[in-house]
Amino acid sequence: xxxxNLVDRxxxxxxxxxxxxxxxxxxxxxxxxxxxxxxxxxxxxxxGLAMGGNKARKLEFELGRWIADDAIDTIVTVGxxxxxxxxxxxxxxxxxxLRCELLLEDxxxxxxxxxxxxxxxxxxxxLLGAAMTVVPADGSLETRARDRVAAxxxxxxxxxxxxxxxxxxxxxxxxxxxxxxxxAQCRTMGVRPRHVVHATGSGATQAGLVTGLKxxxxxxxxxxxxxxxxxxxxxxxxxxxxxxxxxxxIAQVVDPAVDLVTVGDYIGDGYGVPTDAMREALALVARLxxxxxxxxYTGKAMAGLIDLIRTGRIPADEDVIFIHTGGAPGLFAxxxxxx
Numbered sequence: 001x002x003x004x005n006l007v008d009r010x011x012x013x014x015x016x017x018x019x020x021x022x023x024x025x026x027x028x029x030x031x032x033x034x035x036x037x038x039x040x041x042x043x044x045x046x047x048g049l050a051m052g053g054n055k056a057r058k059l060e061f062e063l064g065r066w067i068a069d070d071a072i073d074t075i076v077t078v079g080x081x082x083x084x085x086x087x088x089x090x091x092x093x094x095x096x097x098l099r100c101e102l103l104l105e106d107x108x109x110x111x112x113x114x115x116x117x118x119x120x121x122x123x124x125x126x127l128l129g130a131a132m133t134v135v136p137a138d139g140s141l142e143t144r145a146r147d148r149v150a151a152x153x154x155x156x157x158x159x160x161x162x163x164x165x166x167x168x169x170x171x172x173x174x175x176x177x178x179x180x181x182x183x184a185q186c187r188t189m190g191v192r193p194r195h196v197v198h199a200t201g202s203g204a205t206q207a208g209l210v211t212g213l214k215x216x217x218x219x220x221x222x223x224x225x226x227x228x229x230x231x232x233x234x235x236x237x238x239x240x241x242x243x244x245x246x247x248x249x250i251a252q253v254v255d256p257a258v259d260l261v262t263v264g265d266y267i268g269d270g271y272g273v274p275t276d277a278m279r280e281a282l283a284l285v286a287r288l289x290x291x292x293x294x295x296x297y298t299g300k301a302m303a304g305l306i307d308l309i310r311t312g313r314i315p316a317d318e319d320v321i322f323i324h325t326g327g328a329p330g331l332f333a334x335x336x337x338x339x
Contacts, residue, residue, distance in 0.1 A: 001215050003180035003187075009248070010177050013170070014068035018092055019056045020048035025185040028322070030288025037309050037316040040191055041291065042182060045298075045326040050091030050124060053084050053326025054205055057174030058166035059092045065170055066160050067096065074099040074152055074159040077166075078145050080107050080272065081134060082296065084327045085165050085202075087121045090130035099157075100130040103145050107137045107271055113336040120333030165202030167236075169243035175208025176215070176244070182321070183216050191321070193220050195314050198323035199301035200224025200233060200262055205325065207240035210260065214253040223314075225304035226264040227297050228271040233262045266304040272296045274337040277303035282338070294327030295334045301325075 001009075023046050028039035049056040066072040075093050079086040079102070086102045093100035102125060108116055117134075125132055135144060145161055152159035165171070186193055196213075200206045206224045213220045226233055238256045245252060254260070268275035274295055281302035285291050293299045305322055308314040331338065 001217065003183040003216060006180045006212065006215055007177065010173060010180075013061055013173055014064040015060050016064045016067055016096065018047075018049050018060050018095065020046065022181045022185065023047060025182065025189065025191070025321070028285075028289050028291075031284055034284065034288055035306065035309050035316065038319045040193075040319065040321045041289075042321055042323045044178070045324045045328060047326070049088050049095075050128065051087070051326070051329050053088050054175075054323070055085045055088040055166055055326075056092070057178055058171030058204055059089060059174075061170040061173045062162060062166045062168055063092060063096065072098060072158050072160045074101065074157045075162055076101045076103070076145050076149050076152070076159055077162040078103045078105065078141050078164045080105055081117060082121045082272065082330050082333050083164070084121060084294075084297070084330065086130070087124050087128070087329065089162060089166070090125050090128040093130070094128050100128075101148065102130050102132045103141060103148065104132060104134050105137045105141045106134050113334050115335055116333045120330050122333070124329055163202070165204060167202035167204040167240060169240070169247040172204040172208035172211070172240050172244045173247065175205050176212035176248075179209050179212025179216060183213075183218060192319050193218070193321045194318040195221050195223060195320045196323060197223045197225065197301060197305045197308070197320065199227055199297035199325055200237070201227050201297070203233070203237040203240040205323075206237050206260070207244055209323070210254055211241055211244050211248075214259065215250070221261060222259070223304070223308065224260075224262040225266055225301040226262055227300055228267060233264070234260050237262070263304055263308075266300045266307070268300075274334065275300065275303065277307065279338065281306055291324070292328040292331065293324070294330040295338060296330055297327050298324055
């Protein structure tokens with residue numbers, strides 16, 4: 001299948017316009033020279049919705065289906081206190097004239113940076129007009145959200161629950177489309193990607209990329225660098241792939257045992273906890289290429305990419321693309337750890 005045919009196939013799905021697309025594909029000349037590698041970066045931090053990020057692509061399709069059916073006036077979604085998904089969902093709601101309620105799980109110890117619970121994404125959530133409730137990390141987050149949706153519906157609201165990360169089959173379609181966009185850019189630029197590296201979490205970004213690249217017949221390994229405990233990640237991504245294949249009405253194209261690659265070596269002491277390798281990655285990319293990563297997701301993913309090249313797991317003579325999924329507002333929640 002060509003990228004043009006794939007885009008045509010996806011055009012039948014309802015969609016709202018939230019992104020600046022296509023996002024740039026750029027050489028990472030500085031870091032590439034430093035590592036002796038051929039590096040490129042796909043700038044999904046430049047999607048444009050409230051300082052950008054990968055969730056905007058997903059929300060175009062996830063919200064599009066509800067709006068097409070006139071089935072929504074209120075969004076309820078979830079994430080960590082410094083959730084990038086929450087920020088972009090709040091921004092999408094503001095643009096579309098919807099109410100937004102955020103249930104944010106406090107996953108950090110009391111000793112976290114002094115700005116963690118009031119700056120960064122939290123500040124932007126307030127500015128965007130979302131109603132915010134912070135809850136403990138006790139495993140009840142999704143139940144609380146679904147209960148809140150039920151309560152709002154009894155009040156006559158057309159409330160909809162959007163899972164964390166907009167990690168649904170429809171959300172994943174956004175990254176199937178990204179794969180087609182990336183393929184077209186690579187063809188124009190003469191890039192022959194063998195490896196794509198990105199931060200993986202709720203699974204829809206990786207599911208969409210892997211499925212899209214397989215549909216296009218591209219021999220590319222997608223490395224998902226985990227930002228939290230990895231044991232369940234492949235199962236989660238596999239579930240998103242299966243949901244996506246059903247939504248697209250296609251036969252199985254992804255072999256989970258071969259095509260779903262996750263790496264949990266760069267988490268450190270846990271989700272959102274800074275590591276020395278992350279700090280090095282942030283500084284190198286900022287000082288060599290003038291690009292800002294974040295301390296929770298892309299910083300650790302870039303630390304992974306750097307180590308994979310240094311250790312030879314990714315050969316230095318093959319074209320490598322890093323998907324920058326955004327998150328730079330989170331930098332302002334970590335001044336004590338990064339200053």
